[in-house]
Amino acid sequence: MSNTxxxxxxxxxxxxxxxxxxxxxKSPMQVPVLKKIVINQGLGIAVADKKIIETAxxxxxxxxxxxxxxxxxxxxxxxxxxxxxxxxxxxxxxxGDRMYEFLERLVKVALxxxxxxxxxxxxxxxxxxxxxxxxxxxxxxxxxxxxxxxxLGMNITFVTSAKTxxxxxxxxxxxxxxxxxxxxxxx
Numbered sequence: 039m040s041n042t043x044x045x046x047x048x049x050x051x052x053x054x055x056x057x058x059x060x061x062x063x064k065s066p067m068q069v070p071v072l073k074k075i076v077i078n079q080g081l082g083i084a085v086a087d088k089k090i091i092e093t094a095x096x097x098x099x100x101x102x103x104x105x106x107x108x109x110x111x112x113x114x115x116x117x118x119x120x121x122x123x124x125x126x127x128x129x130x131x132x133x134g135d136r137m138y139e140f141l142e143r144l145v146k147v148a149l150x151x152x153x154x155x156x157x158x159x160x161x162x163x164x165x166x167x168x169x170x171x172x173x174x175x176x177x178x179x180x181x182x183x184x185x186x187x188x189x190l191g192m193n194i195t196f197v198t199s200a201k202t203x204x205x206x207x208x209x210x211x212x213x214x215x216x217x218x219x220x221x222x223x224x225x
Contacts, residue, residue: 045138045213053212060208070166070200070209075137077102078109078129079175079192086119094128094190101178102140106130144194145214148177157218160207166200168210169193 054069063069079094091108098106108125120126132140149155152172162168173191175181196215200206211217 045142046135049138049213053209056212057205057208061205070198070205072137072141072209072213073133073197073199075132075140076129076195076197077132077192078127078195079190080109080127081190082126083188088125090188090190091125091128093188097175097181097190098128098130100180101175102130102132102136104130104132104136141196141213143178145216147179149216151177151179155216157216160217162203162206164203166198166203166206166209167195168198168206168215169195170215 049071054066057063057069058066077098079098081090081094083090095106095108106128107130109127109129110123111120111126112122114120114122149158158170171191171193174189175192176189196206196210198206198209200209207217
């Protein structure tokens with residue numbers, strides 16, 4: 039795909055300069071980067087139905103363009119009918135071009151498709167990383183709605199090299215993540 043480099047080149051050309059000015063970095067190497075995007079689906083319901091994991095693996099591969107792996111339980115929990123090493127979720131870690139490509143599709147296509155969308159929460163984890171919860175996988179145009187038998191949510195974690203939430207927030211905002219209460223720019 040030809041558009042993979044748009045966000046990457048935009049980062050090099052515009053975002054680095056903008057963040058250097060905002061935070062007073064001396065070198066472009068101090069500017070935080072987006073290291074990886076981890077997409078995770080916890081599927082506790084898969085304990086009862088093994089097909090759910092297969093479906094989720096396929097959907098995740100379609101959405102991200104990369105093979106997903108099943109995550110397994112670490113211990114037995116009898117109340118949940120859970121045995122050790124049972125598949126209870128799927129995850130994908132995106133880096134490099136695939137990561138930028140996914141981010142671009144998420145921001146430009148998928149998020150605007152959410153009903154009554156007013157922006158995403160702006161709470162980071164304290165170390166400049168951000169996790170976005172999505173209730174339905176059908177916001178991605180790659181998913182064929184007719185083939186869906188269960189609406190599944192997912193968590194999308196943006197891992198940055200930022201040292202603080204403020205820097206991570208500024209980086210993700212520059213990438214076009216539509217935060218709800220984006221702080222007004224001081225001119």
